[in-house]
Amino acid sequence: MKSRAPRLSARARRIRGGVHPPEHKHLTADRPIRRIDAPEVVILPMRQHAGAPCTPRVKRGDVVAVGTVVGDTEAFVSAPIHSSVSGTVQNVAPHPHPAGGEVLSVFVENDGEYRIDPEVHPLPWEDMGPEEIRKAVRASGMVGLGGAAFPTHVKLAPPEKYPIDTVILNGAECEPFLTADYRIMLEYAEEVVEGLRIIMKAVGAPRGIVAVEDNKPLALRRMAEVARGRDVEVLSLRTRYPQGAEKVLIANLLGREVPSGGLPMHVGVVVNNVGTARALAHYFRTGMPLVERVVTVTGSVVREPANLMVPLGTPFRAALDACGGFTEPPAKLIMGGPMMGLAQYTMEVPVVKGTSGILALSQKETEFEIPLEPVCIRCGRCVEVCPMNLVPTYLAAMAHKEKMEDLERLNVNDCIECGCCAYVCPTKNPLVQLIKAGKAELARRKVLFERRAQEAANRGSGKEGGDGGQ
Ligand code: SF4
Ligand code: SF4
Structure with missing residues (x-):
């Protein structure tokens, strides 16, 4: 593939519409990613992705290792689920899910030994063809880690009639409070670029872009350093919410309009999150499927806000405890950011593949009245x-x-x-x-x-x- 020099745009790209809410990123932006221990029991819901839920592949009493498949399905739009600890299956039962309701979940009692599943071994992606890469990506259980949790192998398999010429890595992280992607770009820049190159190979795209908002100059610089001499561009975006939305990103970076009801592939583009790219590279380097993710735990009432590497299935309560708990009882707990996140009614829900953040807000921050009947003054x-x-x-x-x-x-x-x-x-x-x-x-x-x-x-x-x- 032809080498292209990395490039920072001279003029940060604008967004149509959008807003600029207070960023609140200072709470965690300087906090390096800290790995936390897995709890005594991890709770692995059989629905952690867009598409068909998985069916449990284990039963009570089964012994599993880190990386063992505990749930899967034949459906194309789905992704298998793996154990994040070694131990014994304690139960298979419904449990509250951060996306709402109760979902059938596999409970694994952690034996503290962290034995690795014998199926786990590195995969030399440079020697693999696109179809082999896609199969491996499906086996890894990878989904979009920006929050949407769409199975990655599906994105990497567009129909032939939609050739892909550009892969965009979304490093905008435009949601207030969240800094997980920012830390990933600073601390795992090599893996982010490697993940992008794996995706480019899988879809046959000659062009790869890492797009970062201009409120993250250190991440822009770090990504540009690592991209130098490789077939990857680094472009800067004007800071504006929701700059990271797929269709907005494509319009701003490439001037292409995804048609109403259409998908990025319809205009020759695949968009992935920088965290997904990093996790993909890690998977091919080690063979370990998706069993952990980076989560920003933050908010005005969290004692020590942080960016944590969290084993999947860890209850929110344990992640919050790892941050010193609360300075005062939170009035609202949210999975994700304040703009698109999902309110939680219990801290016992587990961290799932789509948990980019855990946000705890105070009474004062959440005090506003919602009218019983919508009133519009036609302000436009x-x-x-x-x-x-x-x-x-x-x-x-x-x-x-x-x-x-x-x-x-x-x-x-x-x-x-x-x-x-x-x-x-x-x-x-x-x-x-x-x-x-x-x-x-x-x-x-x-x-x-x-x-x-x-x-x-x-x-x-x-x-x-x-x-x-x-
Ligand atoms: S929530 Fe929907 S309708 Fe409202 S601004 Fe966003 S895209 Fe437009
Ligand atoms: S008052 Fe009406 S027009 Fe103005 S922002 Fe609200 S819904 Fe839109």
Whole structure:
């Protein structure tokens, strides 16, 4: 592959719409990643990714090692789950999940020996073909570590009709408070670039870009140092939320518009997070699947905010204890950042593959009233900041009135749930909650409609019931 010199853009790339909330990154930006011990019992939910959940592959009493598969499925859009400790399966039962509800989980009692599964061995990616790399990536259980948790091997397998010319590594980390990606770029820059090159090889892309917001000059410099002499560019982005959203990133870096309802591959691009790239390189170097991740544990009421390397399945409570606990009881606990994160009702939920941060906020920070009935004064601020060119106030109103056809016509599924509209709304309308509920209801009705259509088609062709089955 032709070598291309690393390049920092002369002018940081702008974002359409967006907001610039207080960053709060100073709490952890200077805290190097610290590895914490695994707890006595790790809790491994069978759903840690977008797509089909896994089925347990172990039962109570089974002995497992670090890296042993404990859950898997035949579905393409899914990723296996591995034990992060060695020990004995204590139970397989539902447990509260940080994405909500209860999920069937494998509980492994940690024997403290950290024996490694005999299947774990380094993989020489430079000698492997794209298909071999994709298979290995699936076996690693890798998912997008930026928070979306989309299975990585699926992203690396676009249909032939969509050739990929560019891989973008997202190092924007535009969510306030979070600094895990920043620390990864500083401390694991070599692995980040190696991970990018593995992805480029898997999809056959000649161009690789690491994109970093300009509020992280040290990370920009470190990435540029490591990229020098390799076929990788490092580009700077203007600091603005949600600069790291895939479609926003592609528009700002390449001037390409992902069509409504489309995916990055439709414009020849694959986007991955810098943390995912680092974890991929680590996997190929060691053979160890995804059994740990970097988590920013932060917030005004956390005694010693930190960036931690956490074994998957560690309860939030243990990660918070490793940071000295709280200075006062938190009023709100969030998985992720304040803009797109998910509120938690218990600290017993485990760290999963998509846990980029644990954020604890005080009473004062969370005190604001949400109106019982949305009130719109038609100021237009939500429209100005929407990075997806949507009209949030209409979307919320249509969702509130359950006008599904209008929601679809207004491209509700293009909403990336960034929260910019709600952030600027002077009447504190719960725009994102309403839009999310509208999207969920639309999806539910579509599934119902398709099922009924299929049943009607089956009846018409005599596939079910009566004499037609002969
Ligand atoms: S409508 Fe969706 S994409 Fe637009 S600002 Fe609101 S949350 Fe973000
Ligand atoms: S920001 Fe709030 S008040 Fe202003 S137009 Fe949007 S929904 Fe209405």
